[in-house]
Amino acid sequence: MKDKEFYNHISQYIDLDIARFSEISDFFEEVKVGKKKLVYEPSEKCNKIFYTAKGCLNLYFIDDRGMERTIQFSIENWWIGDFLAFYNQSPTNFYIKSIEASKLLSITYDNYEKLLQKYPKLESYFRQTYQIAYGAFQFRMMHMFKFSKEELYFCFTDHFPSFAERVPQYLIASYLGLTPEYVSEIRAKIRS
Amino acid sequence: MKDKEFYNHISQYIDLDIARFSEISDFFEEVKVGKKKLVYEPSEKCNKIFYTAKGCLNLYFIDDRGMERTIQFSIENWWIGDFLAFYNQSPTNFYIKSIEASKLLSITYDNYEKLLQKYPKLESYFRQTYQIAYGAFQFRMMHMFKFSKEELYFCFTDHFPSFAERVPQYLIASYLGLTPEYVSEIRAKIRS
Numbered sequence: 001m002k003d004k005e006f007y008n009h010i011s012q013y014i015d016l017d018i019a020r021f022s023e024i025s026d027f028f029e030e031v032k033v034g035k036k037k038l039v040y041e042p043s044e045k046c047n048k049i050f051y052t053a054k055g056c057l058n059l060y061f062i063d064d065r066g067m068e069r070t071i072q073f074s075i076e077n078w079w080i081g082d083f084l085a086f087y088n089q090s091p092t093n094f095y096i097k098s099i100e101a102s103k104l105l106s107i108t109y110d111n112y113e114k115l116l117q118k119y120p121k122l123e124s125y126f127r128q129t130y131q132i133a134y135g136a137f138q139f140r141m142m143h144m145f146k147f148s149k150e151e152l153y154f155c156f157t158d159h160f161p162s163f164a165e166r167v168p169q170y171l172i173a174s175y176l177g178l179t180p181e182y183v184s185e186i187r188a189k190i191r192s
Numbered sequence: 193m194k195d196k197e198f199y200n201h202i203s204q205y206i207d208l209d210i211a212r213f214s215e216i217s218d219f220f221e222e223v224k225v226g227k228k229k230l231v232y233e234p235s236e237k238c239n240k241i242f243y244t245a246k247g248c249l250n251l252y253f254i255d256d257r258g259m260e261r262t263i264q265f266s267i268e269n270w271w272i273g274d275f276l277a278f279y280n281q282s283p284t285n286f287y288i289k290s291i292e293a294s295k296l297l298s299i300t301y302d303n304y305e306k307l308l309q310k311y312p313k314l315e316s317y318f319r320q321t322y323q324i325a326y327g328a329f330q331f332r333m334m335h336m337f338k339f340s341k342e343e344l345y346f347c348f349t350d351h352f353p354s355f356a357e358r359v360p361q362y363l364i365a366s367y368l369g370l371t372p373e374y375v376s377e378i379r380a381k382i383r384s
Contacts, residue, residue: 064338071333072333082327084328123312130323131275134322134326135278137330142286146253
């Protein structure tokens with residue numbers, strides 16, 4: 001078995017026999033990376049998604065000015081990838097990089113399809129995972145519309161204090177659509 | 193059977209016997225509304241999601257200044273609702289209103305759970321639906337970071353011309369996080 005935590009995580013969503021899990025985990029490949037390593041980069045066909053077993057990563061694209069813009073983070077028990085491009089087997093513009101040393105379980109498109117065919121119970125696990133992730137994005141969009149830049153920053157650090165400690169400020173800025181300079185300014189303001 | 197189009201839509205994602213569909217459709221309630229009618233409003237427990245069989249609707253919240261801010265639209269064959277609050281059976285802040293006269297199929301939380309228990313094949317249908325919707329949100333986030341306000345407006349109207357025709361300008365503005373005045377300005381600029 002590749003990861004007991006992964007089994008525990010899936011078991012929160014569906015009933016899964018541990019013997020069955022051992023077969024399931026064979027569809028995944030374990031990927032260990034150090035800090036600040038590129039895990040995935042833009043390609044003609046997005047053929048992988050990743051489960052974060054340990055660590056912290058971000059999914060980003062590079063804008064016209066060469067800036068890395070973070071679409072989302074992933075910590076333990078979250079999935080990361082370009083889910084539309086993966087579904088359509090189309091090109092992706094997204095990079096994935098480790099923020100901390102991380103352990104991932106990657107799955108290819110072919111293995112994902114085979115896995116769901118062979119273990120249809122996992123459809124429910126992924127359905128719940130995507131339903132939550134989609135709903136969380138709706139919630140995030142509300143926050144982006146609702147709050148000023150300053151409020152957005154404090155809302156993030158207040159709601160996810162342990163997360164904000166793990167992620168460098170310039171990446172939080174990137175995720176919130178703020179400049180690193182702006183984040184420095186508001187942090188200086190609360191210290192003064 | 194409540195809606196042949198709904199059957200055709202589901203059949204694009206999973207193999208489904210038409211006789212079986214007849215039983216499935218009993219879990220849904222048909223809702224017909226005229227133009228500009230409130231279909232759902234904030235509540236202590238989000239207990240419904242909606243499939244758009246016909247028409248066009250928007251999901252929005254009301255900000256501190258009393259402005260309606262559109263999180264998303266739904267047209268034929270899309271689902272609309274607060275998917276996280278529905279999953280958690282928690283309060284929702286979102287309203288749903290019809291933009292055109294619309295026909296929806298609504299499902300309660302209890303029926304949704306029973307439906308998935310009884311027809312686990314539908315887990316795959318919803319898994320795909322949410323995977324696509326989640327991925328589309330990632331893509332939208334990229335656009336919001338990548339483009340200027342003006343580019344965002346033209347990107348939207350260029351990519352979804354038929355959609356832009358159905359939706360009033362002030363709602364497109366609301367969806368893109370722009371003011372209606374700003375959209376009027378850039379529209380006047382291209383006409384001049």
